[in-house]
Amino acid sequence: MAFAGVAVWRLARSALSSLRRSPPCRRYSTPEHTTRKSVPYETTLKQEGGSSSPTKALPKTADVVVIGGGSLGCQTLYHLAKMGMTNVVLLERDRLTAGTTWHTAGLLWQLRPSDVEVELLAHTRQVVSADLEQETGLHTGWIQNGGLFIASNKQRLDEYKRLMSLGKVYGIESYVLSPAETKDLYPLMNVDDLYGTLYVPKDGTMDPAGTCTTLARASTARGAMVIENCPVTGIQVRTDDMSIKRVKAVETPYGTIETPCVVNCTGVWAEKLGQMAGVNVPLVAMHHAYVVTERIEGIQNMPNVRDHDASVYLRLQGDALSVGGYEPNPIFWDEVSDKFAFSLFDLDWDVFMQHIEGAVNRVPALERTGIKSTVCGPESFTADHKPLMGEAPEVRGFFLGCGFNSCSLLALAWDKMLYLS
Ligand SMILES: Cc1cc2nc3c(=O)[nH]c(=O)nc-3n(C[C@H](O)[C@H](O)[C@H](O)COP(=O)(O)OP(=O)(O)OC[C@H]3O[C@@H](n4cnc5c(N)ncnc54)[C@H](O)[C@@H]3O)c2cc1C
16 A cells, blocks of 8 residues: 655654653554555565465474474574484474565664674574575575664764674674764765764675575475475473473374474464473564655665664665664554464554654655555564573473564574584
């Protein structure tokens, strides 16, 4: 749906004052969702009218069953296969990417305030921008247009200087730019209120369909198996002679796979999967959204922008921008639906409007630009904003790869992170 651009941005700004009077936390669920394709990508892996039976016969046993075929499941399968494990199966309820991954903005910022995440992100970038293409001959859709963090106060600039130092340890190239240097790099940016910026030239954007297809291709070439249209409906757990609970099998409507090890990569559905095994998965599902603008003259080839103080991001989308952000009053998705595949929520403008002022302040051309489409989907968040990775304490062999707080395009480099039991 196209919106009258100026009207929407102005309407948004005029509504800001009433929004500021809103309660700090909005908590309600919206069961209705749409399945229209308004994501900015040329391809998604959705198949209209496809068969709903499993795409392959289920094996009787597997060394590892990866559950969920989004970014994390595909990354996990690929890394397990690369470690030399061949009897590994990925089960996806619908088609690959059907959950959150298909509509992600795909931004990859390499610098984050945690050395583990920095290392994983650098590894992810290496896999997506180079390794996969070398291995399969397929381009994943990686676009390296750089990333720019905005500091509009001294504390933020100090934080970015520390990030630059951290990045140096891991070989990540970055530069602190003055406002004038930032203007040279990004002429459409308002730099009047800036202390400086942190520029990371090798940041970029991943394409979800291209990345997951290539990961699946590389994994199956190494002997792993991907089975779509196959929901997991139960996890069998046994108690061994030492009274330790261990994963025994994975149940589906099409048969049971005996396995000592599962990896729960089911995104916002991970809590439900955990319940099947008696494992607590402490994450919450929330709506997260961005809007895609009409064409902006002069925006081509600009880096992606993250303004942490305004809590917005501006992602280059060809000759337009995707504008998204994180709200202090997010919408929680309390009733996580199993029927949600290649689906989106209707955008709640009352919640999203708070991002408009920050976005227009940073790139004033936005005020004169229309909005082409809106993308609002589910994403999982954790209390400390850190992902849930590793073996669950309750059940041996039940691993988590979820709760990535909008940073989940991370590769799960199991060879570095975990020792599978
Ligand atoms: C609007 C939006 C923009 C975003 N932008 C960015 C961004 O710029 N950068 C970034 O890093 N992150 C971003 N994110 C977050 C990122 O997209 C997600 O964190 C990531 O895609 C989640 O991947 P996943 O594999 O964990 O989950 P999903 O993609 O949701 O995959 C989980 C899969 O599990 C399947 N499943 C569920 N239950 C079962 C079952 N019982 N049996 C079998 N399969 C099952 C589902 O069908 C689904 O395909 C964004 C999120 C949103 C909503």
